[in-house]
Amino acid sequence: MTTALRRPVEVRMLADGPIEYRFERRGPGVLLVLHGGHMRAGLALGEEAFAAAGWTVLAPSRPGYGRTAPRAGDSVAGFADAVRALCDELGIARVAAVVGISGGGPTAVALAARHPGLVERLVLMSAVGPLPWPDRLTRLGGRLVFRPGVEAVTWAAIRLFLRVGGRRALHALLAGVSTGRGVAARAGIGPADEEMLLALFGAMRSGRGFIQDLRPGPDRGRPGRQPALVIASRTDGGVPFAHAEALTAALPGATLVVSRAAGHFVWCSPDWPAIAERIDAFLRSPPGRDD
Template identity: 40%
Template sequence: MGYRDVAAVGVSAGGRTAMTFAARHPGLVHGLILESSTSFLPWPDPFTRAIARIAFRPHLERGTWTITRLLFSRWPAFTLKGMLSSLSTIPASIAYQRFDETERTRLIGLLSRMRSGQGFANDLCMSADVTQDVRQPTLVVASRFDAVVSREHAQSLVSRIKGAELVLTNSLSHLIWIGPHAHEEQQAVTSFLARLR
């Protein structure tokens, strides 16, 4: 059994993988959605890269996430504010207040269950720029307040992928599908998929 009308989705640094897959398999991928996605501009900054190379080495990664889970179990609000300071350009205390209790619970649940394996380490490796080889209809969704991947990445993607559409949302962080403005991402994706059909 085969698949038809596949839309590839790439989130954050996974955007590079999704773009590469779409460029290599144009007959399979019908559309491309890039959310909070890195482009092929340099990323992350040198300081973050150096810290990540240490914290997410294969033999240390499990410990990094174990400590993260412990912090969330003991001091969930404090730890979430700390994480928001790296996910949002909005001051963490303000961003925290703008999420309601249900959204905070979702964020804590997501961030406390994460494991990266070799994924984050792989994300630090630069890959070949395939943007000009992407021919599928492409939607780029990014937050104006993303502290992980700057808006320049979204703008670079739209300038290099022919016909790509950019939607900038007011989502409070890199995690654009959680928060009071999540509907903006949902509406953009729903509309894009409807047009693909």
Template identity: 40%
Template sequence: MTGRLELSDIAAPDRIEYRLSGTLDGPAVLVLHGGHMSAQVDLGEATFHKLGYTVITPSRPGYGRTPLTAGPTPAQFADTLAAFLTAQDPEPIVVVGISAGGRTALALAEQHPHLVSHLVLVSAVGYEPWPHRSTRIAALVAFNPWIQRLTWTAMHQLAQRRPQLVLRLLMRDLSKLDGRRVVDDMPPAQQQAMIELVQMLQSGRGFLNDLRPATGNPAKVRAPTLIVHSRHDATVPLHHPTTLANQIPHAQTLISEADSHLVWFSPHYSTIDDAITAFLTN
């Protein structure tokens, strides 16, 4: 993680925890993280740093120090973010939605089009039903606010003792490919980076909130849009990006060969990096 965690000046209960990184006087990118994450987590920010962007990474409601009251639904949090962004700088910015953060990114582009210059959706959840019923039931048990600390403490301890085992277990939910092969093919540096990511994961009250249905109208998105998704993603089915691509006017789509939902931990990420760079510079 680079940059210090801050709290926005917006009065409680809408206060947002966020982190700034990159060139702090450059144009802005807002990165909306996925489930079990917070402003502390850096996923793919180097792509934007090299282009001279200031990266703003907020903790979504229920994660980190951002309360659920800051926006219990993607539409409500989009309004809170709009107030925050307008107070910082009213110029349009790039908005990136990762995984469960995709719905908030969509809502921001739909409701406040004047604030969004470009929209990038990476492994993003759309408005289709998500997740599968069996996954939802398991999540309600393992990641409810009272149990999730025990769940993650056990996972963090296991990651210290048996990192390879933890990565293979994760890949059961993240990839359609054989988990052992995915991990074995991953360079040691990426394996270590993924273990470090695992050590930072917490669900707080945010993850169960992410599981609630959300509605929106992607056809209202006016910003140029790039949708990036792995065909091997076992967490967010491929019909999410394909449905969004059909609904968002003039959306571009990259269906990647990345090994899992976490596209950054794959030798194929360089292709994604190039695609995002071309999208933002052209």
């Protein structure tokens, strides 16, 4: 099992407590990446295209994940302010985009709205939008199996399931984040994608973060006016496609890009290289807005 997804992290003490982050310096342009549930700063999911294009990446762990304190922002808006403070500490005055992935979407939107002088653009991938999420059954189940003291056992069981079942087990997990059935739930996912996903599921943890993600409803402030690219699959079983449509409607100047991915992981699709090129072109375009 590869460990290519794993990267070293740092911790910075701020007013609301410690924030864990990864700061990979490349070119002058900075992307601020907010990953989703069960993720932390040390896991670089979906960032290969950013690295290949020479972008510097700042990826903080959200509250309760990794070594970021659960109190590091007592709300989505509060953590957005904490991330702004982290940027100030690191000398980052401007980011080309905030990239919000899955459960990181609400914080990305809040950061752009609350700190327009920092954020030039938004890129949202399979992101939770301004709709209720998740459904009641998922919320109740998540609170049972991913609560502190239990989530470590849950992830140990998932890893054992993968070791014993291999790709069959992986296919079963993928079916849980796709509205497709059978082969349709993993259509277009090649051997390299499977290796990456096996490594990802082998490294995920929930800490206290996922329980916080399950709190009802993201903060709904007035959206920012930055250009936005919203990327999602119609067969996403983790965050329904309706969230992408709602984000596109709510964000002025947003463009919706429909991925042909079989489910939640938009990077695992034959059309991902074309989408990655579109993202890079978007990131290098003039911001086209006033602060």
